[in-house]
Amino acid sequence: MINTDVIIIGAGAAGLMCAWQAAARGLKVHLLERAKRPGRKILMSGGGRCNFTNLEVEAKHFICNNPHFVKSALSQYSNWDFIGKVIEYGIPYHERDLGKLFCDDSAKDILDLLLNECEQAGVNLINGCEIIEVKWRDDTGYMLSTNKGGLQSPQLVIATGGMSIPSMGGGDLGYQIAKQFGLEIVPTRAGLVPFTFSDYAGQIFESLSGIALDVTLSNDRASFSEAVLFTHRGLSGPASLQLSNYWHSGESIAMDLLPSLEAEPFLLAEKSKQGRAKLRNVLRELLPKALIKQLELQWWPKEAELAMAEFSNQRIQEIASKLNHWVLKPSGTEGYRTAEVTLGGVDCQQISSKTMEAQSQQGLYFIGEVLDVTGHLGGFNFQWAWSSAFACANALKNSETVN
Structure with a gap:
């Protein structure tokens, strides 16, 4: 002894x-x-x-x-x-x-x-x-x-x-x-663990695996303006890891894809200035091309080939709202294995x-x-x-x- x-x-x-x-x-x-x-x-x-x-x-x-x-x-x-x-x-x-x-x-x-x-x-x-x-x-x-x-x-x-x-x-x-x-x-x-998704969002993120983007990720308890990393399982990166500490199973989170920009007035202004442009081309200055393609398939598939001038103001407002407040519901996290x-x-x-x-x-x-x-x-x-x-x-x- x-x-x-x-x-x-x-x-x-x-x-x-x-x-x-x-x-x-x-x-x-x-x-x-x-x-x-x-x-x-x-x-x-x-x-x-x-x-x-x-x-x-x-x-x-x-x-x-x-x-x-x-x-x-x-x-x-x-x-x-x-x-x-x-x-x-x-x-x-x-x-x-x-x-x-x-x-x-x-x-x-x-x-x-x-x-x-x-x-x-x-x-x-x-x-x-x-x-x-x-x-x-x-x-x-x-x-x-x-x-x-x-x-x-x-x-x-x-x-x-x-x-x-x-x-x-x-x-x-x-x-x-x-x-x-x-x-x-x-x-x-x-804690400090990536989110996983089993719905359509998970499919989007899997297709974007490896792409990083500065966003604001939030829920009712906390908000973090840092990068997220899209993965084959869901969302990782600093903002995702930070918010995981304040998330409980079954809750939704929100992602602002344009944290430094109010999407609605911007898109309405672009409609006036670039009426012949397609929405995807207007957004390419702000977001990765691969992400825009996925959002287009989910949010405005029927209007994909329309010019900006052909969008109603209400429709632009709806899309803008999602760009600044995309509601997501994780199925869980990767757990202790990667926490x-x-x-x-x-x-x-x-x-x-x-x-x-x-x-x-x-x-x-x-x-x-x-x-x-x-x-x-x-x-x-x-x-x-x-x-x-x-x-x-x-x-x-x-x-x-x-x-």
Whole structure:
């Protein structure tokens, strides 16, 4: 039985960060990872470039049943703190739209930073470690049985992530441990995930697979003006992924294909100016040719060969309304298989926002995605990993001072 100051389960972004920070404070840390190598999801993130944070990080960028919960951790370790570390390591990076920061070269640069800091601080990283059982005793603390032997510690940090991308290690271990110690779980579902369609819209999107377009995608809860990507399954791309966090099964969404333009006055003006032109030719300045062809087949097939002047104003108004407000009803999403995050998780009402410790269970901490905190697309989920891990690490104690 190995005795240590703290056991951390999960060597993803949050687990590695917490292990590094805790060990740097002089604690003896054992970091357990089920996979053969740590940080697999870091390596695949951001298309292999790792969108490691954002230039603007505020509580409004996170979804949580307690909207104020994230504020303390974000103030303890900000986006600028992590950016400073990236600069210290000389990792080249660049800004993309909406303040997103990506590595110039590879996500491996971020993983190497974390692993190097863990090594320098003396973290005991155990890969290929399967958790068999977790027990708690008042006199000895947490006792873990694993395929690599037993470990004992007064402090246990759960950094197991959520259900997203099970092929990369996603699972429900963290929720099982939370339930074991009496904590509630906010129902989970896939987040930042593409929409799927089984109706005529799905057929349209399949025919347009690979085409991206800047739109506004919205429902009654949220609206996002970014790109969508048409796929053989439905809709992906930033706007689609963002809105999936605010969508529930059976609901409709709306797509504005011309977010910077009111279609009705534009088309009526074009009718006056280009009366002999066909509608498809007028729209080609604004939309991809392949999309116009599909819309024509669905929205004005009988008038396809008519000149603009032959359209009634009412008919133009009807088509314009659809261009600015195309109502769509997803059949679902692609689910956890491709989801970037898991919505829901350990209920934050039961967790200290300052330390990440469970209020009802001494020495039990939860950090990162396993909690009911989901960031918007754009580096916010990584920032939550860094910030929650730092807050936790700062609260951990040496074994001699735990009691």
